Structures are given as C-alpha cells and as structure tokens.
Amino acid sequence: MQLLVLIIGFGIAIAGYVHPEQIHLSWTEEINQMRATWVTYLNAPPHAAYRPILCGNVPSPSNFTYIGGDTKKFQEGPHFWQNQYIHTTVFENLLPECWYEYKVSNLGSWSKTYLFNGRTPDTSQTFRDVNNSFTLIVFGDWGTGPIGQYTKHLLGEETLTRDYLGILHMGDIAYDLDDEDGKVGDDYLNMIQPIAATYPYMTVPGNHEKADNFTQYINRFNMPNNGVNQGTSFFYSFNLGPAHFIMYNTNPYFKNTSQASADLQTQWLANDLAIANSQRSIRPWIIVLAHHPLYCSQDWFEEGSQTDCGEQPAVIKPILEDLWYNNSVDLALQAHLHNYERDAAIYKNQTIPSQYDGQNIHINPNAPIYIVSGNAGNNHGHNDPASTTPQPWARYLSNDYGYGRLTVYNQTHLFWEQFSAVALTEIDYVWIIKDQPRYKPVLS
Ligand SMILES: [Fe+2]
Incomplete structure (x- = not known):
C-alpha cells in the first residue's frame, strides 16, 4: 500500500513538471501556418494534435492530425537548476475559412483544447483576402x-x-x-x-x-x-x-x-x-x-x-x-x-x-x-x-x-x-x- 502511495505521489509530481503551460500562438513567416509555444519544467518530447471543426458555416468533422515539435532548454534564472523547456510546433496547410481546435502535450499530459482561426497573414507579396475585414x-x-x-x-x-x-x-x-x-x-x-x-x-x-x-x-x-x-x-x-x-x-x-x-x-x-x-x-x-x-x-x-x-x-x-x-x-x-x-x-x-x-x-x-x-x-x-x-x-x-x-x-x-x-x-x-x-x- 505504501509503495502504491509512493508511486502515485511520484506520478503526480512528475505530471506537474511535464504538463504544458504558458501556451501561446503566433503567426509565422509562412502563409497558412500557426505556431504554438509552451513550457514544461522537465524535458519531455512535445506533441500536438489539431483539426478543422468549422469551415465557413459548415461543421467539418475530421480526425486529429498528430505532429511533433522542437524543444530548447532555457535557463530563466541565474542558478543552473532554474531551467525550463520551451516547446514549439507549427500547424500547417491551414485554410482561412476554417476554425481549428488543437491541444499540446508532453509525455501524454495533454493541455485543454483551444480554438484558433485559420486566417493567417501573408508575409510574401501575394495578394489574398484584400476584401475581407x-x-x-x-x-x-x-x-x-x-x-x-x-x-x-x-x-x-x-x-x-x-x-x-x-x-x-x-x-x-x-x-x-x-x-x-x-x-x-x-x-x-x-x-x-x-x-x-x-x-x-x-x-x-x-x-x-x-x-x-x-x-x-x-x-x-x-x-x-x-x-x-x-x-x-x-x-x-x-x-x-x-x-x-x-x-x-x-x-x-x-x-x-x-x-x-x-x-x-x-x-x-x-x-x-x-x-x-x-x-x-x-x-x-x-x-x-x-x-x-x-x-x-x-x-x-x-x-x-x-x-x-x-x-x-x-x-x-x-x-x-x-x-x-x-x-x-x-x-x-x-x-x-x-x-x-x-x-x-x-x-x-x-x-x-x-x-x-x-x-x-x-x-x-x-x-x-x-x-x-x-x-x-x-x-x-x-x-x-x-x-x-x-x-x-x-x-x-x-x-x-x-x-x-x-x-x-x-x-x-x-x-x-x-x-x-x-x-x-x-x-x-x-x-x-x-x-x-x-x-x-x-x-x-
Ligand atoms: Fe516602456
């Protein structure tokens, strides 16, 4: 029994260090992309899942697309143990008329699900969406x-x-x-x-x-x-x-x-x-x-x-x-x-x-x-x-x-x-x- 309590306690402690936090989105240098950035306090491989759920006014049920991501270690304070791991992933091939839902994870610890709009800027000089407010x-x-x-x-x-x-x-x-x-x-x-x-x-x-x-x-x-x-x-x-x-x-x-x-x-x-x-x-x-x-x-x-x-x-x-x-x-x-x-x-x-x-x-x-x-x-x-x-x-x-x-x-x-x-x-x-x-x- 004591061993079980110990194992559960250890699991909860680890989960706290690998659960995604500080999740934020940003547009990238490419059209039809959205980047998600988030943080954990142990180095655990990042994953994400996303799918369109509404395109125009039409529900768009589809399976999640699962992707990996990149991780960098960031020492946020002056002491060597003050590390965090900043993860990024990029959602690609987005359609401007769609809303997407997504979630991110580390070691199977998933964030809640968020929505984002698939309309993104165009950093090249192609013309798009010029008439949409x-x-x-x-x-x-x-x-x-x-x-x-x-x-x-x-x-x-x-x-x-x-x-x-x-x-x-x-x-x-x-x-x-x-x-x-x-x-x-x-x-x-x-x-x-x-x-x-x-x-x-x-x-x-x-x-x-x-x-x-x-x-x-x-x-x-x-x-x-x-x-x-x-x-x-x-x-x-x-x-x-x-x-x-x-x-x-x-x-x-x-x-x-x-x-x-x-x-x-x-x-x-x-x-x-x-x-x-x-x-x-x-x-x-x-x-x-x-x-x-x-x-x-x-x-x-x-x-x-x-x-x-x-x-x-x-x-x-x-x-x-x-x-x-x-x-x-x-x-x-x-x-x-x-x-x-x-x-x-x-x-x-x-x-x-x-x-x-x-x-x-x-x-x-x-x-x-x-x-x-x-x-x-x-x-x-x-x-x-x-x-x-x-x-x-x-x-x-x-x-x-x-x-x-x-x-x-x-x-x-x-x-x-x-x-x-x-x-x-x-x-x-x-x-x-x-x-x-x-x-x-x-x-x-
Ligand atoms: Fe200022």
Missing part, C-alpha cells in the same frame, strides 16, 4: 499586477464572446519577464494563456525587455523570422487583407545600444516600406507599431528635461519621421506612456489638415496619424498621467486602463476604438477614410 487587439505595457487585471478580464471576455483575429502587444511585457528569476514571466504567460492560446499574440520589445540583452524576450517569443532579424523577434512585417503591418523595435535608437543594430533595422524599414509601396494600389494601408512614441503630449513643455515624452521622441523622430511621411504611412501606433492619447495627422510638430477633419474622422489625411495606447495595465499605476496641457494636435486623452481595437474594413475604411477595461465601455474612436492609395505630402 478583420479586427486586431492593440496595446502596450501590460503586467501581472492589480491594474493589469482590468484588461485581463475584459479581453478575456472579448476572447470568449467576440471575433477578432490577433493581438499586437507593443512592448513592456509582464513587468518584467526576468523578475524573480523569470517567475514573473512565467506567471504572466500563464495569466494570458486563455487569450494567447486562442489568438496569435504578436510582440515587439519595449524597454522592460532589455535585461540580459533581451534574453527572456528572444527565448519566450517566436515572431516571424524575416532573415534580417536573425530570429530575434525584434522586427518583422506582414500583410493582412488590404493592410501592411510593420512591427519594429525602438530600443536600438537610444543610448548604450549598437549603432549597427539600429542601422540594420532602419535599412530594413526603408526596404520594407519600398516594397509595401510598390503594392499600394491593392494594399493601400500601411500601419507601423512600436513601443516608444514619436508623438505624445505628456510633459511636452519640459522637452529636454529627461522626461520620457520630451527626450525620447526627440531621439527617434529625426530617424523615423521622414521615413513614415515620405512613405505615406497611415497610422503609427505607440505605447510606453501609461495613458491613452489619440492625435491628428502630424508632420514636423504641426497638425496637417486632411481633405476633411472632424473630431472622430479624417478623410484623406496627408500625414501619419499617431496614437499612444500604453495603458493595458503596467505595474506602476498612473505614473504617466495624460497631459493636462495637450498639444494642438491632440484629439482625445484618457487615463483609463484598457486597450485598442483596430478594424480594417476594406481598402478605404479604417476604424480605431479605445476601450476602458475599468468602465467597461468604449471611450474613443476614429474613422480614417481615404479613396487614394497614398496621401499627398504637403510639407517638405
């Missing part, structure tokens, strides 16, 4: 602390009840991935598992991912490898419907970083934008996303006094603003400041008139529109309150914790909404409408 969730600065729970609950509800296609997290993840020898990173990825195991969770690094040369970020996330980024997940782009999205890393532009890595990314940005512009007649929208903002009102009048909104835009604007303007970028989404601010079209610190501007609409804008949505719930509270002296180009500001939804309706209509996860309501929106692929630069 979609919505993405967008935010920055989200952690495990008390104020991060608002977004956890509202986005968790939205994941269960509404239909979106993916999540774009513009840096500052977990606060911080490496804290408590990586435990905070583990807790965060477990916190978001119900959301990120269902919808692809796409990231770029913020300043809070800098520790140990971004080791935690590079190991825990698997973003599309475009060759130039060397598998770091630092910068990449993808096409989705009539829009081209560029996710990039602002960290290399600040002090104590490699000029070579800054130049590498800037050159890649220029090349990527040139290619995107060559496709502009069919894919007219170009949207850029990163952590540090080029524009924000907070503390603007203290520029040069070490404030984040004064000093940091002053560094990156000279490098990036003309790249955005000359390539007719439509929308620049930003984070880092722990508030929400939607601005008008801006170039060289001036409001640039559109063909028509209203409080919540711009028709044929002539410069990039800038938005800060960095308030998903950091661990510091309202330490970056929205400016009480907003710039003339600011259109709406809020301190409410929450996140944005970006809906690309078609080649002419883009819709942005910001939700308060505290008040459980939409607090701001803007339509961006255009009937020409590129805007006409008005300043030089």
Whole structure:
C-alpha cells in the first residue's frame, strides 16, 4: 500500500513538471501556418494534435492530425537548476475559412483544447483576402499586477464572446519577464494563456525587455523570422487583407545600444516600406507599431528635461519621421506612456489638415496619424498621467486602463476604438477614410 502511495505521489509530481503551460500562438513567416509555444519544467518530447471543426458555416468533422515539435532548454534564472523547456510546433496547410481546435502535450499530459482561426497573414507579396475585414487587439505595457487585471478580464471576455483575429502587444511585457528569476514571466504567460492560446499574440520589445540583452524576450517569443532579424523577434512585417503591418523595435535608437543594430533595422524599414509601396494600389494601408512614441503630449513643455515624452521622441523622430511621411504611412501606433492619447495627422510638430477633419474622422489625411495606447495595465499605476496641457494636435486623452481595437474594413475604411477595461465601455474612436492609395505630402 505504501509503495502504491509512493508511486502515485511520484506520478503526480512528475505530471506537474511535464504538463504544458504558458501556451501561446503566433503567426509565422509562412502563409497558412500557426505556431504554438509552451513550457514544461522537465524535458519531455512535445506533441500536438489539431483539426478543422468549422469551415465557413459548415461543421467539418475530421480526425486529429498528430505532429511533433522542437524543444530548447532555457535557463530563466541565474542558478543552473532554474531551467525550463520551451516547446514549439507549427500547424500547417491551414485554410482561412476554417476554425481549428488543437491541444499540446508532453509525455501524454495533454493541455485543454483551444480554438484558433485559420486566417493567417501573408508575409510574401501575394495578394489574398484584400476584401475581407478583420479586427486586431492593440496595446502596450501590460503586467501581472492589480491594474493589469482590468484588461485581463475584459479581453478575456472579448476572447470568449467576440471575433477578432490577433493581438499586437507593443512592448513592456509582464513587468518584467526576468523578475524573480523569470517567475514573473512565467506567471504572466500563464495569466494570458486563455487569450494567447486562442489568438496569435504578436510582440515587439519595449524597454522592460532589455535585461540580459533581451534574453527572456528572444527565448519566450517566436515572431516571424524575416532573415534580417536573425530570429530575434525584434522586427518583422506582414500583410493582412488590404493592410501592411510593420512591427519594429525602438530600443536600438537610444543610448548604450549598437549603432549597427539600429542601422540594420532602419535599412530594413526603408526596404520594407519600398516594397509595401510598390503594392499600394491593392494594399493601400500601411500601419507601423512600436513601443516608444514619436508623438505624445505628456510633459511636452519640459522637452529636454529627461522626461520620457520630451527626450525620447526627440531621439527617434529625426530617424523615423521622414521615413513614415515620405512613405505615406497611415497610422503609427505607440505605447510606453501609461495613458491613452489619440492625435491628428502630424508632420514636423504641426497638425496637417486632411481633405476633411472632424473630431472622430479624417478623410484623406496627408500625414501619419499617431496614437499612444500604453495603458493595458503596467505595474506602476498612473505614473504617466495624460497631459493636462495637450498639444494642438491632440484629439482625445484618457487615463483609463484598457486597450485598442483596430478594424480594417476594406481598402478605404479604417476604424480605431479605445476601450476602458475599468468602465467597461468604449471611450474613443476614429474613422480614417481615404479613396487614394497614398496621401499627398504637403510639407517638405
Ligand atoms: Fe516602456
């Protein structure tokens, strides 16, 4: 009897170390693929199973396809015994009209079953889905602390009840991935598992991912490898419907970083934008996303006094603003400041008139529109309150914790909404409408 109890106890202990956790999805560099990433604390071979269950509106019963995966050992803390095993597998040959169910396992310990949508981006330049609308969730600065729970609950509800296609997290993840020898990173990825195991969770690094040369970020996330980024997940782009999205890393532009890595990314940005512009007649929208903002009102009048909104835009604007303007970028989404601010079209610190501007609409804008949505719930509270002296180009500001939804309706209509996860309501929106692929630069 004692032996049986011992064997059962040992089995339970082992199961705890090989049960998949921290499951999250991401799009890959290939069309019609989805990558799953998860963690165990013993090295056990990974497996996964997936099958379509609904295609169009038609149930699609079929057998599971069973696949293996890859495993790497990651030492998440400073001590040699602080190891975890990060597993990945790729679901292939997906059909955009289908929903799939999947589960992952190690040593026969299966996760629960999750769903995902088979519509994926196209990182090549082929044309697909240009007429089908979609919505993405967008935010920055989200952690495990008390104020991060608002977004956890509202986005968790939205994941269960509404239909979106993916999540774009513009840096500052977990606060911080490496804290408590990586435990905070583990807790965060477990916190978001119900959301990120269902919808692809796409990231770029913020300043809070800098520790140990971004080791935690590079190991825990698997973003599309475009060759130039060397598998770091630092910068990449993808096409989705009539829009081209560029996710990039602002960290290399600040002090104590490699000029070579800054130049590498800037050159890649220029090349990527040139290619995107060559496709502009069919894919007219170009949207850029990163952590540090080029524009924000907070503390603007203290520029040069070490404030984040004064000093940091002053560094990156000279490098990036003309790249955005000359390539007719439509929308620049930003984070880092722990508030929400939607601005008008801006170039060289001036409001640039559109063909028509209203409080919540711009028709044929002539410069990039800038938005800060960095308030998903950091661990510091309202330490970056929205400016009480907003710039003339600011259109709406809020301190409410929450996140944005970006809906690309078609080649002419883009819709942005910001939700308060505290008040459980939409607090701001803007339509961006255009009937020409590129805007006409008005300043030089
Ligand atoms: Fe930040």
